[in-house]
Structure formats: C-alpha cells, structure tokens
Amino acid sequence: MGKNPLSFRRTISRRRNNRKVVPPENSAIEIVPTTKNDDVAGTSASKGKKKMGGARLWMKFDKFGQSELIEWDKSAIIKRVGIPARDLRILGPVFSQSSNILARERAMVVNLEFIKAIVTAEEVLLLDPLRQEVLPFVDQLRQQLPQKSQGMNKAGHVDDRDSKQHPTEVQWARTPEPVEGEQQELPFEFQVLEIALEVVCSYLDSNVAELEKHAYPVLDDLARNVSTKNLKRVRSLKSNLTRLLARVQKVRDEIEHLLDDNEDMAHLYLTRKLIQYQQSEALLNSAASNSIVATPHALHRNSSYRSGSMMTSNYWDDDVEDLEMLLEAYFMQLDGTRNKILSGAGMVGVVEKVLIMLPC
Numbered sequence: 570m571g572k573n574p575l576s577f578r579r580t581i582s583r584r585r586n587n588r589k590v591v592p593p594e595n596s597a598i599e600i601v602p603t604t605k606n607d608d609v610a611g612t613s614a615s616k617g618k619k620k621m622g623g624a625r626l627w628m629k630f631d632k633f634g635q636s637e638l639i640e641w642d643k644s645a646i647i648k649r650v651g652i653p654a655r656d657l658r659i660l661g662p663v664f665s666q667s668s669n670i671l672a673r674e675r676a677m678v679v680n681l682e683f684i685k686a687i688v689t690a691e692e693v694l695l696l697d698p699l700r701q702e703v704l705p706f707v708d709q710l711r712q713q714l715p716q717k718s719q720g721m722n723k724a725g726h727v728d729d730r731d732s733k734q735h736p737t738e739v740q741w742a743r744t745p746e747p748v749e750g751e752q753q754e755l756p757f758e759f760q761v762l763e764i765a766l767e768v769v770c771s772y773l774d775s776n777v778a779e780l781e782k783h784a785y786p787v788l789d790d791l792a793r794n795v796s797t798k799n800l801k802r803v804r805s806l807k808s809n810l811t812r813l814l815a816r817v818q819k820v821r822d823e824i825e826h827l828l829d830d831n832e833d834m835a836h837l838y839l840t841r842k843l844i845q846y847q848q849s850e851a852l853l854n855s856a857a858s859n860s861i862v863a864t865p866h867a868l869h870r871n872s873s874y875r876s877g878s879m880m881t882s883n884y885w886d887d888d889v890e891d892l893e894m895l896l897e898a899y900f901m902q903l904d905g906t907r908n909k910i911l912s913g914a915g916m917v918g919v920v921e922k923v924l925i926m927l928p929c
Contacts, residue, residue: 623642623643624640624641624642625640625641625642625696625697626638626639626640626696626697626698626699627639627640627641627646627694627695627696627698628694628695628698628707629692629693629694629695630692630693630695630710630711630714630761631691631692632691632692632714632718632757633714633715633718634710634711634712634713634714634715634718636707636710636711638698641694643657646687646694649694650673650675650676650687650689650694651673651674651675651676652673652675652676652678652687653673656671656673656678656687659671659678659680660678660680660685660687660696664680666816666819667680667819668680668681668682668819668820668822668823669681669823670762670823670824670827670837672833672836672837674842675689675690675839675842675843676688676689676839677689677758677762677837677839679761679762679765681765681766681769681820681823682702682769682772682773682816682820683700683702683703683706683772684703684706684765684768684769685697686761686765688758688761688762688839689758689839690756690757690758690839690840690842690843691757691843693710693761695707695710702772705768705772706764706765706768709764709767709768710761710764713760713764714760714761717754717755717757717760755891755895756838756839756840756841757839757840758837758838758839758840759837759891759892759895762837762895763895766824766895766899767899769820770820770899770902770903770906773813773816773817773820773903773906774902774906776813777813777817777906777909777910780806780809780810780813783806784806784810787799787802787803787806788803790802791803810910813910814907814910814911817903817906817907817910818907820903821900821903821904821907824896824899824900824903825900827896828893828896828897828900831889834889834892834893834896835889837892838889838892
C-alpha cells in the first residue's frame with residue numbers, strides 16, 4: 570500500500586522479464602541452429618511413422634478365386650480402384666455399424682457388417698481378411714469363384730488371360746448377346762455381392778437363433794423366481810435383441826434403398842461399363858490402324874459394331890432384372906429375420922410383455 574507507482578511498475582517488469590527472455594538484436598545467440606533441424610527431423614520421422622502406420626492388410630481375389638495378401642496404404646488403394654478418399658473412411662471403424670453398397674465409376678464399395686470390400690469388374694479387395702468373422706466369407710470366395718468362372722467360360726465368355734495374345738479380337742468377342750429364355754451367368758461383381766449377402770444373412774440368422782435358444786430358459790427362470798438377478802438377465806436379453814434388430818434393419822434398409830432406384834442399380838453393373846469402355850477402345854484402335862479410305866470389310870465391321878453396341882447399350886441401360894432378383898431374394902430373407910424379432914410371438918415382444926407385468 571505504501572509503495573509508490575514507480576516501484577510497482579518495476580516489479581511488474583521484472584516478472585514479465587522472468588517469464589520470457591528476448592535476446593537483444595546484436596546478441597551472439599543463435600535461435601535457429603540444431604534445435605530446429607532436430608524438430609524438422611523429428612516431425613519427418615513422425616510423419617514417416619504415420620505413413621507406415623496407414624498401411625492395412627488386404628486380400629486380393631481375382632475372378633478365378635486366386636488370393637494374395639498385400640499391405641496397402643490409402644493412396645495405393647485410391648490409385649488402384651479409382652475411388653475417393655471418403656469411401657475408404659466408410660470402410661473404417663467410424664462407420665463399422667453402418668451398411669453401405671455404393672457404386673462408383675470403376676468399383677463397388679461394400680460395407681456390410683464385418684465385410685469391408687472394394688469390388689471391381691475383375692477383382693475383389695477385402696479389408697482385414699484374417700478377422701474371425703471374415704474367414705467364412707474368404708472361404709466362400711475361394712470355393713465359389715472358381716466354379717462360377719468355369720461356368721462363365723462354358724457359356725461362351727472369353728478368358729481374360731487370352732486377351733494378352735489377341736487383344737483386339739477379344740474386345741469384339743466379349744460383347745454379350747442376350748438370348749431370350751437363356752439363363753445368363755451373373756457378372757463377377759454380382760457374384761461377389763451375392764456371396765457377401767449370403768454370408769451376412771446367414772450370420773444374422775444364426776445370431777437370432779442363438780438368442781432364441783437362450784431366451785426361453787431365461788424367461789422360464791424368471792417365471793419360477795422373480796428376482797433381481799433374473800430381471801437383469803431379461804433386460805440384458807432385451808438389449809441384445811434390440812441391437813441385433815438394428816443391425817438387421819440397417820442391411821435391409823440398404824437393400825431396399827437400391828431396389829427403389831433403378832439408376833443406382835444400373836451403376837452397379839461394373840462389367841457392363843468395362844465392356845463398353847473396351848468396345849470404344851477397340852473401335853478407336855481399329856480406326857487408327859486403318860487408312861483414311863477404309864476397305865469395305867472394315868466398313869462392314871465398324872457398322873455392325875456400332876449397331877450392335879447401340880442395341881446392347883439400350884438393352885443394358887433398361888435392364889436391371891438380374892440384380893433386382895438377387896437383391897429381392899436377400900431382402901425377403903432379412904425381412905423374415907426382422908419379422909421374427911418384431912412379431913408378437915417374437916423375442917422382443919415376449920420380453921417386453923414380461924417386463925410390463927413386473928414391477929420396476
């Protein structure tokens with residue numbers, strides 16, 4: 570109180586000087602030497618660690634069921650399949666509880682329960698293939714893809730391995746001609762999607778059956794002895810059923826969303842888009858290899874190609890029947906699983922009725 574204002578200012582200035590030391594302009598102290606280089610080196614090392622840590626384990630399957638384990642980072646995946654980075658986030662842990670089937674220009678992004686995959690017209694990239702839940706899907710791909718590829722070759726499709734010897738001829742021969750009454754083999758991307766839906770639906774059905782198996786003994790115990798322990802078991806059962814119902818509902822809603830939009834289903838035809846691209850490439854190569862004055866044989870070939878391509882394109886753009894039938898089959902299966910849980914005689918209804926009759 571008795572100090573004058575000047576002494577108070579000097580005290581404040583001393584405290585400020587103790588907090589932050591500013592070297593004079595002509596001082597010999599160097600501020601930027603080794604410490605900054607060390608920081609830069611540390612930062613680059615940490616970035617390198619982050620970059621190395623970004624690599625994840627993938628399993629690549631081709632059309633013939635041949636598999637290979639590879640570690641890829643995000644940039645390698647994006648470059649390989651041509652999808653935006655946000656699609657990889659959908660396959661990450663943040664969206665692990667969601668269900669998505671997304672169509673991109675060259676790929677289909679599949680996020681169904683534990684199956685996280687990127688499907689193209691020629692290969693499948695499966696994320697975290699060694700997880701216990703994913704192993705049945707891996708086994709089914711190894712079993713079914715070779716059989717389906719043999720069926721396609723018998724149906725008249727050209728083996729991709731022959732395209733290296735006669736690329737132009739293969740491009741022309743690949744154009745499918747739909748025949749009325751003939752059952753066409755599903756394209757590769759839908760074969761993979763069918764296997765994924767089959768595995769996921771079987772997994773959800775088995776979970777419902779397992780809960781049903783344990784539900785009735787729990788309810789019987791509660792009927793014989795109304796105790797706090799038995800009430801907790803019933804409430805835990807109800808919570809498990811509610812979570813399972815939500816998982817079934819998410820997969821069902823995603824399939825229903827696709828069924829309601831023919832345009833979205835048409836975008837999933839990756840083989841169709843690949844063939845159209847190959848046809849256009851073959852036409853350009855054929856035009857470039859010929860002279861300006863085309864021979865009658867070349868003119869006939871080009872004109873027949875254009876007419877066939879237009880007919881095939883119009884047929885394909887309006888036809889999503891095979892995919893629609895595939896999705897409807899699994900939609901009905903999931904709907905049955907959902908109704909089993911929701912119905913009055915289902916598990917949630919029984920548990921809720923019991924809890925309503927009992928005091929809280």
